[in-house]
Amino acid sequence: MKLKQLINALEVEIKPEIADLSIKGLAENSVDVLKDYMFVAIKGFKTDGHNYIDDAIKRGACVIVGEMDIGFLPIPYIKVANSRKALGIIANNFYHNPSKHKIMIGITGTNGKTTISYILKHILESNGHTCSLFGSIQNIINGEVYDSKNTTPSSLVLQKLLSDSKDEIVIMEVSSHGLSQFRVEGITFDYCLFTNLDHEHLDYHETMEEYFQTKLSLFDHLKVNGHAIVNTDNVWGKKLALMLNEKNINVYSLGQSKDSTFQIVDFNFENSVVLVVESNENVQITSPMIGLHNIYNTVMAYITAKLFGIEKDDIINSVKLFKGVKGRFEIIKLHNGATAVVDYAHTADAVFHCLTASKKYGAKKVTHIFGFRGDRDESKRQGILAVTSEFSDEFILTVDDLNSVSLNEMIDSLYKLNSHYANNKGIVMPDRTSAIKWAIENSQQDDWILITGKGHETYKQMFSMPTTSDTETVLYIENKEQ
Structure with missing residues (x-):
């Protein structure tokens, strides 16, 4: 596709001699650039695409789009107000809307x-x-x-x-x-x-x-x-x-x-x-x-x-005839008559609905297992704890995704959060699979175990059991018990 067709909605001016430049592909990551590609440099949250312009040129880029002032380049550079928005418009044009x-x-x-x-x-x-x-x-x-x-x-x-x-x-x-x-x-x-x-x-x-x-x-x-x-x-x-x-x-x-x-x-x-x-x-x-x-x-x-x-x-x-969604209030009946539920809930409102649903559908006791993600919004944590303190019978704080937070730092924060709720409902068990195992082993007929936060997602950390998700952990423990 010709350059002038790709950028016709960007409100930028280009020199007439490059208007008919043929663009064979688009890339927002320099490693994806091939010969005669356009590279769109985006300023991200961890890396800045403008720092990879030279790499894109070496790989064959024939034109660069970015939002920063750049010095001399051996190929055309088109400056835009917002690279992310420009990429959306360019990609839409390239694939013919x-x-x-x-x-x-x-x-x-x-x-x-x-x-x-x-x-x-x-x-x-x-x-x-x-x-x-x-x-x-x-x-x-x-x-x-x-x-x-x-x-x-x-x-x-x-x-x-x-x-x-x-x-x-x-x-x-x-x-x-x-x-x-x-x-x-x-x-x-x-x-x-x-x-x-x-x-x-x-x-x-x-x-x-x-x-x-x-x-x-x-x-x-x-x-x-x-x-x-x-x-x-x-x-x-x-x-x-x-x-x-x-x-x-x-x-x-x-x-x-x-x-x-x-x-x-x-x-x-x-x-x-x-x-x-x-x-x-x-x-x-x-x-x-x-x-x-x-x-x-x-x-x-x-x-x-x-x-x-x-x-x-x-x-x-x-x-x-709908059979449900993986990791969304996914119900697993246990051999002892208890029920395990795996759900993606990670806000106070979502946790509230999961807990109240468990009660309404006959749970005699609800044990709630959950954690918090490192590098994510910490301001919502106390709201979730307030909800589970009121509506669960007991809860276990455990490890979710650590991201860049150290295990010791996360464990320390879990103990501090738990200490704010002196109702004797909460305990801290850092190993997520051990927490699930403990809850299952201590459950009885008509008890419900609600495991929230990860839903369909796989674990990013290694735990004591050879499992990769909450659902897999529940089923692994069940098979061991039977």
């Missing part, structure tokens, strides 16, 4: 994105549609499964995946990091969903208002006749719905208020059944996953499928 050929569904919010995306994919595919899915667990394109490094891939990776997809529909989890870093630049959505907002990523966004404004920016990508689906049973959802209504955007609200487009009027927790009123008609939906939070996730997926044009009864019948 692939999202315009798809029905695009974007889901944002703190909790529930993954569960909604998988339920919705199941509904749509059960009713004859093909779906790609981009999310935190994996990317699925044309029926093939690929590893996912980020909830929302970089703009260059994302545009390539969209270009490769032959599926009719794309369902995408859109993270706040993805939005703030312009990873969805150039993409417009037919449906945008907002689940909720909870204390999370404030080491990155600093305030809840900034976090909210970032999530809100997804709806700037909504097509003119697109649909916004908003859970208004939280203060941030209510605020979002009001703001979108002021912009004359089609908003479909979900909540218990009579003003809701889809009003939740009754729950049956024993059977995970919810009664929803839509257009003065009562609709009974059975959630395939237990817990109030999953009831909301199911209804969000139902609303989207309904707006898509699938018949009500077909949606309801499809939902009944």
Whole structure:
């Protein structure tokens, strides 16, 4: 593709003699550069791509895009205001705006994105549609499964995946990091969903208002006749719905208020059944996953499928056959009659819903096992501890991902956090697999063991058992016991 075609929306001027320069590929990492590639230098959080311009040139780059003033280079340099945003625009142009050929569904919010995306994919595919899915667990394109490094891939990776997809529909989890870093630049959505907002990523966004404004920016990508689906049973959802209504955007609200487009009027927790009123008609939906939070996730997926044009009864019948999501309230029945649950919950609100769901579904005693990640938002830790201190019967603080924090430093912080809660409920067991083993060995009939924080993710640290995830650890202990 010619250079002038790639940068035609960047509002930059280039010399006429390089306008027809042929660009054979794009790279944001210098090691990926091949002959006649464009290298886009991005200032990251740990490394600065501008420091690798010389390497990119040695590897064959024919043009460089960056946002810093650079001295003499032997090849053209195009300075832009924001390299991340420029890469999104350039990648979209290079792959010929692939999202315009798809029905695009974007889901944002703190909790529930993954569960909604998988339920919705199941509904749509059960009713004859093909779906790609981009999310935190994996990317699925044309029926093939690929590893996912980020909830929302970089703009260059994302545009390539969209270009490769032959599926009719794309369902995408859109993270706040993805939005703030312009990873969805150039993409417009037919449906945008907002689940909720909870204390999370404030080491990155600093305030809840900034976090909210970032999530809100997804709806700037909504097509003119697109649909916004908003859970208004939280203060941030209510605020979002009001703001979108002021912009004359089609908003479909979900909540218990009579003003809701889809009003939740009754729950049956024993059977995970919810009664929803839509257009003065009562609709009974059975959630395939237990817990109030999953009831909301199911209804969000139902609303989207309904707006898509699938018949009500077909949606309801499809939902009944959904088999759940790996690491999302994943239930494992133990040989002694106890129940283990593995869940990704890592905010106070998500932990609250997991704990209360366990109680509502018959847990006599709930043991909560969890930890905290090094180099991540420490301001949310006491909120999670406050919730588990109130709603669990006992909890075990253990090691999650250390990242760059030393093991001794993390253990020290766990003991300090536990000392603030003098209710004798909490203990510290640094080895995560040993903590799970202790909880299982000390459980009885109808006890529940809730293991949160990692969900589908594999361990980054070595523990005493030869296992790589919480689910694998539970199953390993079970097989040893039987």
